[in-house]
Amino acid sequence: MAEAGRVLDVAGVSKRFGALEVLTDISFQVEKGETVCVLGPSGSGKSTLLRCINWLERPDAGQIYLNGSQIGVNGAGLVMSDRELSRIRTRIGMVFQHFALWPHLTVLQNLMEAPVQVQKRPKAEVRDEALALLAKVGLSDKRDSFPAKLSGGQKQRVGIARALAMRPDLLLFDEPTSALDPELVGEVLVVMRELAHEGMTMVVVTHEMGFARDAATRILFLDRGRVVETAMPERFFSSPETERARQFIQRYAGHAANGGR
Amino acid sequence: MSAGDVLAILRGAVVTVTLSLTGILIGLPIGLGLAVLRWADVPVVARIVAVYVSILRATPLVTLLLLLFFALPNIGIAIGPISAAILALVMNTAAFNCEVWRASLMNFPKDQYEAAQSVGMSAPLRFRRIVLPQIARTSLPGLVNEMSLLIKVTPVLAVVGVVDITRAAVRIGAETYDPLPPFLVAVALYAPIVFALVSLQRWIERRQIMAEAAA
Amino acid sequence: MIHDFGIVWSERDLLLTGLGNTTILSVLSAAAALLIGFVLTPALMSKQRWLAGGVRGFVDGMRCVPFLLFAYIVYYGLPSLGIRLDNWTSGLLALTIYNAAYMAEILRGAWTAQPREPIEAGVAFGFSNIALFRRIVLPPLLLAAGPVIGNQIIQIIKDSAFLTIIALPELTHAASSIQSRHYVPFAAFITAVFLYWGLCLVIEAGVSSIDRLAAARR
Numbered sequence: 001m002a003e004a005g006r007v008l009d010v011a012g013v014s015k016r017f018g019a020l021e022v023l024t025d026i027s028f029q030v031e032k033g034e035t036v037c038v039l040g041p042s043g044s045g046k047s048t049l050l051r052c053i054n055w056l057e058r059p060d061a062g063q064i065y066l067n068g069s070q071i072g073v074n075g076a077g078l079v080m081s082d083r084e085l086s087r088i089r090t091r092i093g094m095v096f097q098h099f100a101l102w103p104h105l106t107v108l109q110n111l112m113e114a115p116v117q118v119q120k121r122p123k124a125e126v127r128d129e130a131l132a133l134l135a136k137v138g139l140s141d142k143r144d145s146f147p148a149k150l151s152g153g154q155k156q157r158v159g160i161a162r163a164l165a166m167r168p169d170l171l172l173f174d175e176p177t178s179a180l181d182p183e184l185v186g187e188v189l190v191v192m193r194e195l196a197h198e199g200m201t202m203v204v205v206t207h208e209m210g211f212a213r214d215a216a217t218r219i220l221f222l223d224r225g226r227v228v229e230t231a232m233p234e235r236f237f238s239s240p241e242t243e244r245a246r247q248f249i250q251r252y253a254g255h256a257a258n259g260g261r
Numbered sequence: 262m263s264a265g266d267v268l269a270i271l272r273g274a275v276v277t278v279t280l281s282l283t284g285i286l287i288g289l290p291i292g293l294g295l296a297v298l299r300w301a302d303v304p305v306v307a308r309i310v311a312v313y314v315s316i317l318r319a320t321p322l323v324t325l326l327l328l329l330f331f332a333l334p335n336i337g338i339a340i341g342p343i344s345a346a347i348l349a350l351v352m353n354t355a356a357f358n359c360e361v362w363r364a365s366l367m368n369f370p371k372d373q374y375e376a377a378q379s380v381g382m383s384a385p386l387r388f389r390r391i392v393l394p395q396i397a398r399t400s401l402p403g404l405v406n407e408m409s410l411l412i413k414v415t416p417v418l419a420v421v422g423v424v425d426i427t428r429a430a431v432r433i434g435a436e437t438y439d440p441l442p443p444f445l446v447a448v449a450l451y452a453p454i455v456f457a458l459v460s461l462q463r464w465i466e467r468r469q470i471m472a473e474a475a476a
Numbered sequence: 477m478i479h480d481f482g483i484v485w486s487e488r489d490l491l492l493t494g495l496g497n498t499t500i501l502s503v504l505s506a507a508a509a510l511l512i513g514f515v516l517t518p519a520l521m522s523k524q525r526w527l528a529g530g531v532r533g534f535v536d537g538m539r540c541v542p543f544l545l546f547a548y549i550v551y552y553g554l555p556s557l558g559i560r561l562d563n564w565t566s567g568l569l570a571l572t573i574y575n576a577a578y579m580a581e582i583l584r585g586a587w588t589a590q591p592r593e594p595i596e597a598g599v600a601f602g603f604s605n606i607a608l609f610r611r612i613v614l615p616p617l618l619l620a621a622g623p624v625i626g627n628q629i630i631q632i633i634k635d636s637a638f639l640t641i642i643a644l645p646e647l648t649h650a651a652s653s654i655q656s657r658h659y660v661p662f663a664a665f666i667t668a669v670f671l672y673w674g675l676c677l678v679i680e681a682g683v684s685s686i687d688r689l690a691a692a693r694r
Contacts, residue, residue: 054600082604090602100597103693104615114601117611146693166601319630319676320669321637324648328669331661416544420641427545434552441553444545452540459539 005032006068007170007201013052013062015045022048024225026062030170030203035196037212037233038205040222041248046205047097049222050172053203054092055085066091067169090119093163097175099155101147107134107158108143111165119166126165133161137191153184160191171195173204209252213237221245262442266433270443273429274450280343280425281412284350288411289404291351292358297388299359300366310359317356323417325349330421342421354411361403365396402466409458412451426450480663487654494650495671501646502633502675505571509632510625512572513579520584531580538577544638546574551642567639575632582628586621619690626683630676637672647671 008030015023023045030036038046051057053064055072064071071088074080080088101110111130115121134140137157147155156176163171176192177185189211196202196215206212212219212233219236221229221244229236229245240246295314299307317325329352330345340348369392377387419428430447434440484491519531538546550573551566561569590613598612618625640649651668655661 056596056600086602086604089600092600094597094600096593096597098591098593100593102594102597102612102616104619113611114603117607118602148694162601316669316673319634319673321634321648321672323637323640324651324665324668324672327648327652327655328661328665331655332665335659335661413542414544416542417638419544427542427548430545431548431552439556441549441556444549444553447545448541448549451542451545452537455540456536 009065037216044222093168273426277425288354291355295359296362405462480660494647509575512576516580517583622686
């Protein structure tokens with residue numbers, strides 16, 4: 001399963017909550033440097049899919065591979081221990097819808113906490129990197145502030161920097177701008193666009209069509225738990241193949257998709 | 262344990278309930294008075310009340326009771342166990358009630374008060390008809406909580422010889438050399454009363470949340 | 477009156493020993509109650525009905541029983557079942573068990589008020605088990621629950637006075653002893669009252685510092 005350059009391999013993943021089948025037979029691959037945007041109506045299972053990738057939710061069926069190593073099941077075919085899971089999770093960064101910053105730590109401490117405590121990297125090195133990342137997202141002056149004192153946009157930029165501090169192979173974004181006031185969305189998208197441009201491997205669940213159109217290398221369209229369509233953004237937005245995708249784009253993008261109706 | 266023993270404990274229950282009720286009924290208005298004094302910031306008095314409340318809330322009831330029971334006769338005030346008991350209960354619960362009332366007063370919406378002023382209501386009238394009904398409502402859960410706490414400290418009265426549930430149980434245990442059964446009867450008497458009060462408090466809180474949601 | 481306080485002053489060793497015992501008793505049982513509370517709280521919220529129900533019964537039970545009665549039961553009642561404990565052990569045990577129930581309830585309340593996402597972020601970043609608890613879960617929990625735990629500690633200090641009935645040489649017992657031997661009830665007990673007040677002011681100062689830390693992060 002280890003193909004050079006393939007960062008993420010999702011094969012036949014299904015997940016149900018009680019009687020409700022939230023994900024059915026999801027399969028896709030992400031190559032290094034790709035930015036895959038996962039789009040779809042509410043309830044389509046987008047967030048659940050993301051959370052299955054790092055096993056925050058445990059898939060009921062299917063396999064997931066990060067750089068060739070399977071996530072969740074170890075070499076002996078048994079479910080991974082917390083320790084083994086922890087090791088894999090440190091290679092996957094996650095950015096949360098509601099930021100999820102640790103409230104008792106300053107911004108700088110938030111960035112340094114996991115690299116020092118989980119990855120056991122030397123403090124001085126982690127600190128230098130953290131300061132550089134804060135500069136990168138434009139928040140150097142907030143390094144000693146507590147998260148509660150920041151705006152939503154600032155918190156999310158810290159969230160992104162915190163994920164980057166782990167030097168992850170893959171970055172997962174769970175609706176990163178959905179909880180932001182409209183005027184704060186831009187500052188976060190700028191950072192995300194730059195990351196995509198720099199070649200970060202990203203899977204982004206979002207409602208921001210503009211970002212998907214400009215920054216994605218591929219669109220994954222989910223509806224009711226299934227991958228309905230997957231295409232390059234240009235083609236997806238201008239001439240979607242399926243009716244569901246067409247309806248979705250119409251509703252969200254506010255204009256008729258050409259070539260179809 | 263004989264039926265007579267159980268009866269003795271039940272008689273103690275009457276004493277427990279009577280003294281508790283007395284303490285609660287006297288303590289409520291006094292607590293309100295103390296709270297108003299602090300809220301109105303009456304010079305000097307407000308500070309005295311603040312210090313009094315602080316000390317009383319830090320003082321164990323048993324220490325207070327012993328102080329009153331032994332010290333008052335010493336300075337010329339004759340006091341029996343029941344009176345000392347009631348006095349201790351009232352002093353204690355008034356201090357805690359004061360804080361409950363005060364929290365309600367501090368959270369009272371200022372604009373309502375100003376509206377009453379602007380229609381020319383006098384201060385006593387303002388208080389009686391506008392402030393009091395509403396703070397009574399918001400204070401209710403805290404006051405009921407304090408009532409359940411008061412009942413739980415009444416066993417201390419046994420220390421000065423008042424024959425409440427606990428002292429009756431202790432006495433029977435000493436006489437029969439079998440202390441566990443009367444203690445368990447005592448628990449069986451206290452628990453329902455406290456439980457009823459705690460349930461009442463939760464019910465009041467639920468109703469208030471629903472009323473607020475509907476508003 | 478001055479003379480009376482003079483007598484109390486001459487007995488200050490006894491009073492200070494009493495104060496020391498009250499402090500030791502309170503600190504030990506508060507710490508133990510809190511630790512047991514940390515064990516009980518997850519049980520309280522467990523999905524296993526029997527476990528959650530059992531602990532809930534214990535917690536509600538302790539909150540419906542007067543502490544003095546409970547102390548009596550531990551000291552005088554247990555011997556009927558063959559367990560004979562001295563007054564120190566009984567006192568410590570009674571204080572600890574009784575307040576463990578309250579601590580469990582306090583921690584449960586504080587836990588349910590905590591947002592889930594930062595903890596989930598901890599898991600996503602690779603924290604597990606002890607490290608997750610110690611560095612991600614516990615600090616915000618303690619900052620939030622600080623004032624309530626502080627109040628409970630004050631309650632423990634006051635409950636410890638009840639143990640005078642089982643002849644534990646704590647502060648109230650010391651004051652009683654002084655008053656019964658020298659007939660200086662006012663001076664003796666007022667001094668005790670002020671010493672209790674002092675203890676509580678120390679706890680409240682501690683709570684204020686924790687609250688300051690919490691406020692900076694709110």
